[in-house]
Structure formats: structure tokens, C-alpha cells
Amino acid sequence: MSHQSDLIASDIEAYLHQHENKDLLRFLTCGNVDDGKSTLIGRLLFDTNLIYEDHLAALHKDNERVGNAGEALDLALLVDGLQSEREQGITIDVAYRYFSTEKRKFIIADCPGHEQYTRNMATGASTCDLAIILIDARRGVQTQTRRHSFIASLLGIKHIVVAINKMDLMDFSREVFDNIRAEYQQLADKLGLHNVHFVPVSALNGDNVVKRSERSPWYEGQTLMEILESVELSRDQNFTDLRLPIQFVNRPNLDFRGFCGTLASGVLRQGDTVMALPSGKTSKVKSIITYEGELQEAYPGNAITVTLEDEIDISRGDELVHPEHQPNVGSHFSAHVVWMGEKPLVTGKEYGIKLGTKSTFGCVTAIQHEIDVNSLEKKEGSSSLDLNSIALIDVELTEECAFDSYSELPRTGAFAIIDRLSNVTVGAGMVLKSKDHADATAFRRTYNLAEVELNAFIRKNYPEWECIDISQTQANVEKNKKG
Template sequence: MSHQSDLIATDIDAYLDQHENKELLRFLTCGSVDDGKSTLIGRLLHDSKMIYEDQLAAIQNDSKKVGTTGDEIDLALLVDGLQAEREQGITIDVAYRYFSTAKRKFIIADTPGHEQYTRNMATGASTCDLAIILIDARHGVQVQTRRHSFIVSLLGIKHTVVAINKMDLVDFSEERFEQIKQDYLNFAQGLGLKDIHFAPISALKGDNVVNPSENMHWYSGDSLMQTLENVEIAGDANFDELRFPVQYVNRPNLNFRGYCGTLSAGIVRPGDAVTVLPSGKSSKVKSIVTFDGELPEAFAPMAVTLTLEDEIDISRGDLIVHSDQVPEVTNRFAAHLVWMSEQELIPGRSYEIKLASTRTAGRVSAIRHRIDVNTLEQSPAATLGLNEIAQVEVTLERPIVADDYRRHKGTGSFIIVDRLTNATVAAGMIQAEAEDDSAIELHAESIISTQQRAERFGQKAALVQIKATDATQGATLLYTLEQQLFNRGRLPLALTFQNTEQVAALKAAGLLLLTQRDDFEADLVLEADAELPPTAQVKALLQKIQQADLI
């Protein structure tokens, strides 16, 4: 491997010191299928001379077997590691690659372009500073381009490079480049992407990737590599507000009590007045301890141990903040949620919520709306399926600091874990509620339609009468059926009154009403089969309600 730095050949210790002190940039590549994401990463590694000779020989050999570039080396094979990826010529999993130049260290996440792998892309993008969105110069802005741009915006990535690839297939046309650039800017206006760079490239030929292109003299901007090396990311971190999630209480003997963790934001110094949340107890920082000794200050993302002047009750999951900047604690917050499980989200079901070092039971108490990631349209939803994104309300069993994700990634993001399977089923980004009234529209009468209520609750408003052999059995079936419908995220109500006007009002509100009484005009009458066991009767009733298209 030939490295750009001469130090590696003359003074390995000096090279390692220099390498350790380089700034790290994490970035991802995304775009439509076959836009050339893996080829671009391969070109970056190849032209930066970051490929070992034996690795290059292996790729040349594989190019003859499964390559897609004819007689030329298929650089996409450097990152398409799964056999299924190579056979299909697509990216499925998130592939990470590491390289460096004289100016910076880089971690690349090559994320899938297919819609069914949205969860994989969200995982790869969650820690990135910059996103490269590839656009095929022949096709322009596509549906997947819009989807990936929305996810980039949703995950708070502050820098975006729109790389218009395959310029060699449109004769390196400046007019085509400018047209795609304007189309993308028109679309991106509503996404909140602030720092957008554009670059015309050919990943296959190498034009304007690392080295300037000889075929596009009309382009005077930086090459893609120059942009990656020079984009300013130091100011992206939040050093204004201290956030120190306690991961471990270090108590090796009676004379020492330290609180270990990684600063997710802010700067801390000995003597700082701090408050522990959610308890609200206060103290001062006594010292900042590391393996190499005490420090005069620490800042994000350093991992340190803090000691305090007072012995106060602190445990894993608590958050240390500056006393003059104490945020609110709450057990309810709004968030954007990416659902990652094949099993649907059930609002109201208890899950484990993991936020920073905190673990607590909680639930998605409501789905405000589902977001179509292709069109950005919002629609009511009763549940969420795999790869779907929605704005939701989350309720926890214990109060926490719920920071806005755009300001605090570390304490503004969380995952949801299924308590039975221990599988991660969702990732969420906390969204601070607007403090002004600009988002509130006043209405003199209800504007929510019956159809909107049905879509939100996942059910049709109806009155269902349950007939049973006796009243006691009927009551058991009624309330068990109510519970089963509620567990499925629906909004049922077993009636205990006989007021006709109240029944009409509840139906107008979208509820699915259940009753044993026969003096109401029921929309559906179901008779329980007395020959079946009670649980089988409930299942049969549920099936009939589904067949009636009420849920």
C-alpha cells in the first residue's frame, strides 16, 4: 500500500502521532439503486492509494467473475462484501471502510439504496457528519433521492454533498449538471438542509473524485475529496450545554467515588456547579480523572470519571448538567420514529426504552401521523410496519431529560427494545415542541372527518352487539374482546349505559362500541358459539369483526 504521507517509511512513531491527532470525518453514501455508491467508495480508496496490492489483485480477479464494468476493474467489489450483494450488484448491509489522507481520517458508511433497507440506512447515518447523495446524471432526481435526502435531514446530518455521477454518460454536459442541481435545490427547500455542495463526477473513470477532471473545464469547484478534506465540522458539536450521562459508579475503596461516562455535549472543569437529573441534587466538580491522571477540563466526546465535592445519590442513567443550565425533565415527549421490526408497532404496548445510559419501560402512546418518505406526505396511522417513519408520542415510566435531537444527538436519540425478544425494534429522534403559537390553527368547528378518524384508529366506527347464552358469559366475552382490540392498538369501548345520544356521539368520535344490549340499533350482531372454549369464542369474534372490515 502506498500512503500519501512519507512519515510511514521514515518515522513510524511520528506518523502514528500525526495520525492520532487528525480530525475524523464520518460520512455516508446514499442514492438510488445503481447510482454508483460502492464504485465511488472504491474509487476514493483506489485513487487515495489506500488499497493493498494483494487486495487489488483479488478485486481484479473477482471483476472477471462477477464484475459489472466489462474489462475494467470493478471497484464496487471492494465494499460489496456479501455474496448476495455481489450476485445482485446491489448493497444490502451497511459496509464501513476506513482510510486517511494527509489532512483527515475518514470512516465511510456505504448504505443500501433500496426502500426495504431503510432501517439499515438509518443505522449507518446516525453517527455521520456528512452525507454524499449520488444522482445518476442520466436520470436526475429520483424517488429514492428524495427519500434519502429526507432521512439525512431527519437524522440531523449538517453537511450534504450532492455528487452527480456518471457524467461520462452525458458527455460531461454542464447544462445537464446545472439542470439537476436546480431540480435538487427546488426539492430540498423544505427539508432544512443548510450546507449543500454540488460536484459533477464519474466514479468509474475517476473524474473529479480525488483528482480534478480534464473533461469538465467548465467546473471550477473542489473535487469530492477536497470537499471531504476541507468541510468545517468542528463547530457542529454542542459545547455550550453540558450533558454527562453516568454510565458507571466507580467505588474501588472507601476513599474514592467517581462517576464514569462519556460527555455527549459541553465542557466541564473542576469547580463547576453541577446538578444531577432527574433528582435535582446539586454539587461541584472536585476533579476530572482519567487513566493518565487528572485533567483541567474535559469536553465532548471524551470519556472521563468525575468526582464531586459532596456524596449525593447518583446511579447509572442519571444525567449531570451545569446548574445554571438545567433542562426540564419529563416522562412524555414527541419524536420521529423509524420502525425496524417485521412485527408491527402496537401503540400502548410496553417496550424497553434506551436513551443514553438510561433504561426504562415506556410505550408509544400515540402515532400523530405516518410520513411517506418518498413524497413527504403525512397521513393518519393506527400502527407502523417495517421501515416506516412516523411522528409519535412516547410515554415513559420514569422522568428523563428529553433533549431536541437537532441540538443533542447523544441525549436526544433513543432506541426501543422488545422486552420479550430483546430485539431492537425502532430508533427515535426526540423533537422539541414549538414554544410559540405559530403552528396552532384556530377552528370554530370540527374539521376532522370520519375517514380521518378511521385511518388514525385503524378501525371503522360501529356498534357491535355480542349475543351469548347467559349474561355472565356475555360480559366475559365483551370485556375480553375489548381488551384484545385495545392490545391491537384499536380504540374499543364496552358500553355500560343505554343513552342513545351518547352512543351516537361516541360513534361520531370514531370509537368501536361493544354491547350485549339488544335495544340499540347495532351495525353488526355476532352470536358466540357456546360449544367452543371461551378463548376460542373470543378469537372467532375477532375474526368476524375483521371479516366485517371494521378493523
């Protein structure tokens, strides 16, 4: 069935080892309605021989009943699984598909093109590394093209592939391709999208999707699959700023207390000095434990349990960081938000806020401006936000939390807004910057570093002494500053 079937039959352990060590690319397809997003994904699966025979047989039966590709096989049915999607020939919910090639594993998110399902697109894009934006060669850049491109830039997706689809209907005209490319490039420049690839394709016929097309001899670039297999992802990782959001405190017996979480960024090593936020207490890493055993060091994406040399109070929602690379700690920040609720956002109303692993409460104190995604103009004076609106807002939390700017560290700079009565997620936010505690954060960092250095000196030269806790001193100084 796939390129690895021979290896599976001859050496299953070698196959599993090879598959385990491939890197993973998460990408989404988006664009206007009927641009061919689902068909493109179906073509990728079909041309890479990753469809089981029974699934293919079922596809042929469904094609006779609800297919929309004439005599050809409607590959969109591989992705559009909901009955309402097949009846209308559209994508409503985000559909996920998984496949692999010799070089890489993939998770695809097929996002809907209708404006009313923009919130679904934002949800699907939130974990993706790359976005394929489809453009119908007959229509060029449309409203949803701009909307989805803006959301992709807002969510920090660094790699964009513009697939200009249905080129077969335009006789693979180079002029059409160049005009659309020039138009989209202007939009990309406004949005700050730098790594953009353009590919002329026919998803229905497979031109330049997996195999190079003979009908576009003027195109000398890579096929879509070649781009997906070769795009560089390692540079997107942050290995400098340690962020370990605590998901669970593991206390199986009196002799063990471990702090569990998935490393969001940075590198954690045994013996590292770490700080717990928002408390500011410090300790050293005693061990890093995983399901397979202990590690000397952990990297982003590793699910780990950390034990510390000192007994300090750490709970779910706290964060372990290196003292020299701290996030913001505060209760006020500015953020971009995509509003997903059927009911409008109300300023001053208390919502649940899910910031990383931290669950707290807060409210939107002000809407700085709403963004028109078609013209990218800013509209000030809004008092509420309707479904699918995008705006820059001010948020106030009921307690201090650790957070980062989304553009620098997406995993610790994203948050969800939750309606307290229905428990439904009504907004997706991306922290822009801290609104307060700028001086206090710098002050806290200075004193925390002083505490780390002083305690290290005491441990080394005067082991019989007790290490000091200057947090009380810090609190007194802050109190005196205010007074």
C-alpha cells in the same frame, strides 16, 4: 502504500502523533439502487493509494469472477463483501471503511439503496457528520433520493454533498448537471438543508472524485475529496450545554467513587458546579480522570471519570449537567421515529426504551401523523406503523428521564425502541419536544439554581452550618400547586 509511508519508516512516533491529532469526519453514501455508491467509495480508496497490494490482488481475482464493470476493475467489490451482495450486485448491509489523508481521518458508511433496507440507511446515518447523496445523471432525482435526503435532514446531518454520478454517460453535459441541481435544490429547500454542494463525477473513471476532470472544464468547484477534507466541523459541536450521561459507577475501593461516561456536549472543568438528573442534587467536580491521567477540563467526545466533592446518589442512566443549562426532565415527549421492526408498531404496547445510557420502558400513546417521504405530505389517522415507515409519535415513559430536543443535542435526544420479547431494536427515535412538565421543569430549574446559590453562600460565610436541601420544600410547593 499511503501518503505517510515515508514518515512511518523514518519516525514512527511523529507519524503516530500526527495521526492522533487529525480530526475525524464520519460520512455516508446513499441514494437509489445502482447509482454507484460502492463504486464511489472504492474509487476514493483506490485513487488515494490506500489499498494494500494483497487486497488489490484479491480484488482482481474477484473481478474476473463476479465483476460488473466490464473490462474495467469493479471497485464496488472493495465494499460489497457479502456473498449475496456480490451475486446481486447490490448493497444489503451497511459497510464501513476507514482511511486517512494528510489533512483528516475518515470513517465511511456505505448504505444500501433498496427501499426494504431503509432502516439500514438510518442506522448508518445516525453517527455521521456528512452525507454524500448519489444521483444517476441518466435518471435524476428518484424516490430513494428523496427518502434518504429526508432521513438525513431528520437525523440532523448538516453537510450534504450531491454527487451527480455517471456523467461520462451523458458526455459531461452541463445542462444535465444544472437541471438535476435545480431539481434537488427545490427538495433541499423544503427539507431545510442549507449547506449543499453539487459535484459532477464519474465514480467508475474517477472524474472529479480525487482528481479534477478535464472532461468538465465548465465545473469550477472543488473535487469530492477536496470537499471532504475542507468541510468545517467545529461549528457543529455544542460547547455550551454540558451533558455527561453516566455509563458506569467505578467503585474499586472504599476511598474512590467515580462516575464514568463520554462527554456528549459542553465543557467540564475542575471546580464546576454540576447537577445530577433526574434527582436534581448538586455538587462540585473534584477531579476529571482519564486513562492518561487527570485533566483540568474535558471536551465533547472525551471518555472521562468524574469524582465529586459530595456523596450524592448517581447511577447508570443519570446525567450530569450545569444547573444553568438543564435539559428537559419528564416522562412524555413527541418524537420522529423510523420503524425498523418486521412486525408493525402497536400503540399502547410496552416497549423497552434506550434513551442515551438510560434503559427504561414506555409506550407509544398516539401516532400524530405518518410522513410520505415522496411528497413530504402528512397522513393522519394511522393506528400502526409498518417496516420503514416514518412518523411523528407521542411517547410515554414509566419514569422521568432527562432528554433534549434532537435538533439541538442529538446525542441526548436520540432513543431506541426495543421489543421486550425478542430484545431486537424495532425503532429509532429523535425527540422533538417535551409534552409535559414544561412548568415543572422551569419550576425545578428556578429552585435548583436557588439551592446552588444559597449553598454557595452558606459554604463561604457560615462553614459550620449544614447546606440545605430544598428538594423537600420544592415537593411541598408542587403538591400545594396541584392541590
